[in-house]
Amino acid sequence: MSSAPAWTFDPTWRSFSAVQGGVIVGSLLRAARGAVMDRSGRPAVVRTATAHFLEAVLPDEPVVPSVRLNRLGSTSSVHAEAWQGDALRALAQVLVTTARDQDDPTPVVADADLPTGFRTPDDAEPLAVPPDFVPFTRHLDVRAVGAGRPLAGGPEPRLTAWIRPRDRAALAGPLVQLGVVADALPPSLYATRTTPIVLPTVELTLHLVRAVPPVGAWLRVDQWTSWQDAHVCIDDALLHDAQGRLVARTRQTRRVLRR
CATH class of the missing domain: 3.10.129.10 (Hotdog Thioesterase)
Incomplete structure (x- = not known):
């Protein structure tokens, strides 16, 4: 050790x-x-x-x-x-x-990249996250894609956004950035709710399928709740780079704490 x-x-x-x-x-x-x-x-x-x-x-x-x-x-x-x-x-x-x-890595990943004409960060909507509750978001530029928004009471537990750091010097390298971005979005269940509940992450798994982009690069996170019960929920996510190429797949387990 x-x-x-x-x-x-x-x-x-x-x-x-x-x-x-x-x-x-x-x-x-x-x-x-x-x-x-x-x-x-x-x-x-x-x-x-x-x-x-x-x-x-x-x-x-x-x-x-x-x-x-x-x-x-x-x-x-x-x-x-x-x-x-x-x-x-x-x-x-x-x-x-x-x-x-x-x-x-030099992968060959069939049907894993975004289709031609996908919505780029320049076409996405800036998403303001209250820094009083989640201060780390002040380090990030977050731009929402699609209809899902946190606490909007939507029909689907899905959130999609482009994310990059505001200050490259704040992160120690590409792998640190990847971890920050992979865990940056609120729980996907929030897209279907109008009030928050406590859903801390207790496990996070990453599968890297392409070279990690350099610090400062955009990453698109498409995250959805794939399973839940009374005690835990599972969020899956795909991370793509600015060229639409798949970078990583992630899954995280969140505890459901009803207080």
Whole structure:
């Protein structure tokens, strides 16, 4: 088990009272990829990751990452953790591949890209998210696509938006941006409601199918609720780049807390 320099997130990275889960996941992916590259001396690509959120990560307190390589090779399995004090706050199991001659995946994904003529960020509608409740959104430019809007009482639990950071310097790299964007939209159930309920994310899984765009690039998130019961709901999402190419598929489990 190895540790890296601690992270600290100021209160502007809060989602409600805790630090946004996406920036934690993205930071764990970056740490896992870095550990593989340091040990192998080869370019490395994150392929899949599953993260669990165990306790809230608090702002303005050091977060200490800890990385363990379960297997190092052309396919590496990495266990990454985020600690505050004596408490394990989040963990991720990350699959990383290495190669001698290429850094980026070169996928062939049939019918996964957006059709010609899809609505670009310039044609989308700016979406204002109340920063008092989710302060991390002040770091993002969010532009809505389609009819779904949070708390609009619509017929379908689906939200779609283009998202990019306002300040490239605020994010430590493309994998951190990917995590932030993947967890940036409200729960898709909010599109069918007019009042909020508490739906914290407790698990987030990502499958990366293309090279992650650089920090500052637009990513389109098309997110929908695919399943729910009285205790949890599942949001699936597709992330595309500004050229309409599929970048990642994600799924997150949200607890349903009725208070």
